[in-house]
Amino acid sequence: MQRYEVVAIVLADLSEDDITALIERSQTIINDRKGVIAKVEKWGKRHLAYEIKKHRDGYYFLIDFAGDGAIVSEIERTYKIDDRILKFMTVKKEGASTREGIEKEAADAEAKRTQARAEIETAGAADEGKVISQAEKPSREVKPSSSAPRKIINKEELSTKGE
Numbered sequence: 001m002q003r004y005e006v007v008a009i010v011l012a013d014l015s016e017d018d019i020t021a022l023i024e025r026s027q028t029i030i031n032d033r034k035g036v037i038a039k040v041e042k043w044g045k046r047h048l049a050y051e052i053k054k055h056r057d058g059y060y061f062l063i064d065f066a067g068d069g070a071i072v073s074e075i076e077r078t079y080k081i082d083d084r085i086l087k088f089m090t091v092k093k094e095g096a097s098t099r100e101g102i103e104k105e106a107a108d109a110e111a112k113r114t115q116a117r118a119e120i121e122t123a124g125a126a127d128e129g130k131v132i133s134q135a136e137k138p139s140r141e142v143k144p145s146s147s148a149p150r151k152i153i154n155k156e157e158l159s160t161k162g163e
Contacts (some may be wrong), residue, residue: 001066001098006075008088012045012057019059022084026063029074034069038102050126064093067100119140 006026010019023040030037043060052058065071072090079088 001068003038003064003093004072005059005091005093006063006065006072006088007091008063008079009048009052009054009058010087011059011084011086011098012059014059018084019061023061023063025078026075028064029078030063030071030160033067033071033074035065035098036068036102037072038064038106038163040064055086056077058086069155 008022010022014022019042024041027037039062039105041062041064043062045057046060046061048056076088076090079085
């Protein structure tokens with residue numbers, strides 16, 4: 001089994017139910033062929049960089065899964081047939097390709113996110129205690145960025161250099 005990511009752009013004016021149905025259809029294709037879904041993310045409605053099939057906006061979603069090449073070819077076949085899908089791209093990823101490996105990877109990512117949130121919250125609380133008013137700040141003199149003085153060249157010196 002290999003690890004894959006599929007990013008698709010669908011029509012922006014589809015209802016939430018239609019988008020969910022498209023994603024669920026992709027999930028059933030993966031599950032029926034004994035693939036493992038790592039994550040499904042709905043990125044939402046975005047403005048496209050250029051027109052695709054005369055549309056300026058699209059709804060993005062991502063499916064990260066592990067499976068065989070047959071799963072990828074079936075998903076791409078259904079996406080090509082469906083007129084509601086403007087564009088899609090499948091990318092082969094590095095990473096765990098077993099169910100246990102994917103679950104461990106997801107748990108590690110979640111732990112990393114919670115740790116980052118906790119660090120941000122503690123840093124925010126520490127910054128609140130360190131508020132210094134403008135009068136308490138020591139005055140600093142502005143120093144030039146380099147310690148060496150710059151030489152100013154005149155137009156006369158430029159003309160004499162070439163001679």
